[in-house]
Amino acid sequence: xxxxxxxxxxxxxxxxxxxxxxxxxxxxxxxxxxxxxxxxxxxxxxxxxxxxxxxxxxxxxxxxxxxxxxxxxxxxxxxxxxxxxxxxxxxxxxxxxxxxxxxxxxxxxxxxxxxxxxxxxxxxxxxxxxxxxxxxxxxxxxxxxxxxxxxxxxxxxxxxxxxxxxxxxxxxxxxxxxxxxxxxxxxxxxxxxxxxxxxxxxxxxxxxxxxxxxxxxxxxxxxxxxxxxxxxxxxxxxxxxxxxxxxxxxxxxxxx
Amino acid sequence: xxxxxxxxxxxxxxxxxxxxxxxxxxxxxxxxxxxxxxxxxxxxxxxxxxxxxxxxxxxxxxxxxxxxxxxxxxxxxxxxxxxxxxxxxxxxxxxxxxxxxxxxxxxxxxxxxxxxxxxxxxxxxxxxxxxxxxxxxxxxxxxxxxxxxxxxxxxxxxxxxxxxxxxxxxxxxxxxxxxxxxxxxxxxxxxxxxxxxx
Numbered sequence: 001x002x003x004x005x006x007x008x009x010x011x012x013x014x015x016x017x018x019x020x021x022x023x024x025x026x027x028x029x030x031x032x033x034x035x036x037x038x039x040x041x042x043x044x045x046x047x048x049x050x051x052x053x054x055x056x057x058x059x060x061x062x063x064x065x066x067x068x069x070x071x072x073x074x075x076x077x078x079x080x081x082x083x084x085x086x087x088x089x090x091x092x093x094x095x096x097x098x099x100x101x102x103x104x105x106x107x108x109x110x111x112x113x114x115x116x117x118x119x120x121x122x123x124x125x126x127x128x129x130x131x132x133x134x135x136x137x138x139x140x141x142x143x144x145x146x147x148x149x150x151x152x153x154x155x156x157x158x159x160x161x162x163x164x165x166x167x168x169x170x171x172x173x174x175x176x177x178x179x180x181x182x183x184x185x186x187x188x189x190x191x192x193x194x195x196x197x198x199x200x201x202x203x204x205x206x207x208x209x210x211x212x213x214x215x216x217x218x219x220x221x222x223x224x225x226x227x228x229x230x231x232x233x234x235x236x237x238x239x240x241x242x243x244x245x246x247x248x249x250x251x252x253x254x255x256x
Numbered sequence: 257x258x259x260x261x262x263x264x265x266x267x268x269x270x271x272x273x274x275x276x277x278x279x280x281x282x283x284x285x286x287x288x289x290x291x292x293x294x295x296x297x298x299x300x301x302x303x304x305x306x307x308x309x310x311x312x313x314x315x316x317x318x319x320x321x322x323x324x325x326x327x328x329x330x331x332x333x334x335x336x337x338x339x340x341x342x343x344x345x346x347x348x349x350x351x352x353x354x355x356x357x358x359x360x361x362x363x364x365x366x367x368x369x370x371x372x373x374x375x376x377x378x379x380x381x382x383x384x385x386x387x388x389x390x391x392x393x394x395x396x397x398x399x400x401x402x403x404x405x406x407x408x409x410x411x412x413x414x415x416x417x418x419x420x421x422x423x424x425x426x427x428x429x430x431x432x433x434x435x436x437x438x439x440x441x442x443x444x445x446x447x448x449x450x451x452x453x454x
Contacts, residue, residue, distance in 0.1 A: 033259045037271050044279040055279070062280055066426050069285050069362065072369060076361030079368055080352035092365070096427045 056172050057233065071095035135242070136202050139179040139252045140225035143208075143236045145170030147255045151248035165209070165237035166249045172212060176229040176236055178222040179206045179253065187214050193237070197229055206249075207239040266316040285362065292344065292367040296374070297321050299343020303336040304328075320374070334389035337382045344371030378411035379404050380441055405442075412438045 048055040063069070071092040078088025149167035182201030189195045196209035199222060212232025222228055240249040259266045277286045297314065300323055304311060309332065312324040328336065344367045351364035375383035384404055391400035415435035422428030 037259060037266075040271060040275040041278055044275050045283060047279065048282065059280060059282070069281055072365035073362045075365030075368060076348070076352055076363065077365075079348055079364050080361060082361075097422045097425045 053172055060233070066097075067095040135180065135204055135252060137181060137224060139249075140177055141253050141255065142179045142206070142238050142249075143168050143170055143174055143176045143231060145174065145231075145236070145255065147250070148235055150250060151246075164246045165207075165239045166255075167210075167235040167237050168255065169235045170231045172231060172233055174231040175227045176208055176211060176231055177225050177227050179224060179238070179240070179249070180204055181223045182206075182221075184216045184218050184220045184222060184228065187216065187218055194232070194234065195229075199228070203243055204247075205241040207237075207241070209237045209239075210234045211236060263311065263313050264315075265313060270316045288359070288363055289366055292347070292363065292370050293321065295347045295367060296340045296344045296370055297323065299339040299341075299346075300336060302343075303339030307332040307336055309336060322380075330389040330393035334386045334393070337385035337389065340382050341371040341374050344368065344374070376411050377404075378408040378438060380438065381411075384408060384411075408438070408442060412442070 074083070074088050074091045074095065077083045078085040078092075145168040147166055148169045149163055149165075151163055151166050153162060178199050180199065180201035182199045182205075184197060185200045185205075186198040187196070193209040195211040195214055196207060197211065197214055197216060198205065198207045208229060210232065211229040213230040214228070215230065216222060216228040220228075238249045240247045240252070259268075259271065274286065274290075277289065281289075301311065301314075304323070304325055307328065309328045310326045312326060315322045315324070325336075327333075348364045348368035348371065351360045351367065354360040374381050377383045377387050379385065379388065384407065387407065388400050388404050391403055412435050415431050415438070419428045419430075419432030419435055422431065
């Protein structure tokens, strides 16, 4: 009995010592693990911060293969009843599982806002008079940047390729604002135009396409100069349609 | 080799996958996914607390968090397991009602996806746990184990088949990897580790 208790006493002391040692080493390695973990996340954020354009491009590439974010967002829209649920499910499936998918047309309103567009193969010259239709307000600059292609015939384009849009090259993520006060009547993405948004105003309509991210929704009231989207990798195309038809946005807005 | 602070723990693959998410989706979207996961786990924890259970450990793993608890009666365990998906669904509906930016839709969508995925009737998932607890309550744990083994293998096989069918997209690979992880789980715990829900 005495022997046993002596033995157990020693064992207890042993265990105590081992425990102390263990706790020490565990605390040490916990610090290391925390550091590794922090480095992992830090690297991710630092990479994004240092190379925003590259990170964005990489993200875009990954997203073009598997866009979890869009899939979940579409799913959420399906649940909220904003879109047909089965249709949303189908889109979510496409976003996740179909790598070379065509961007689904996310026409929110069935309103035919874009049928006014002439077919791209056969541009029809808009008949605009020299005296322009008056806009009801002073338009805001929709996006800061450099005009790389103007409305009308282009110098390098002696053929009959007519640009209906002013194309503005800008940095990724630059805010895109509405030129005029009005209502967003359509947002979506198409194969030819990329992501686009249409704003209907009193007496005019503006369309912004080739966008990176759309921040407004169909039905939103926007004022002139209010941010509605962000620029993506390609130039932002700005189109202005007044009562007289397609009009040169640069007649109303000057890009520096 | 895992990160452990108090009763919270995270496995290295889980940390890695979240870091990758961070790089891919951006901090904001990653945070949103984390919020959804937190809501889900909060549902479990709340239910466990309300049913008088004791939490031993909350551990973030590759396929989601696992909450280890002390054994509870089967019916209570079923309720506690069901609370997670229920919380996710409730959260999704709540977020979906908030009209506005895509953020809420993103939250709603990911929360719903999380809830539905967890209802798979395979053991590590909540659906499997609920099924097991109910069956065990009614028919005893032997029969429940047998049924769960079948549903588990069936779900794993379905996932693997789906993954193979969709191999041209990385999500197909992800499905395949999840299926493999589940298969490994089955091989390792030929009998189910019954003290955990998550």
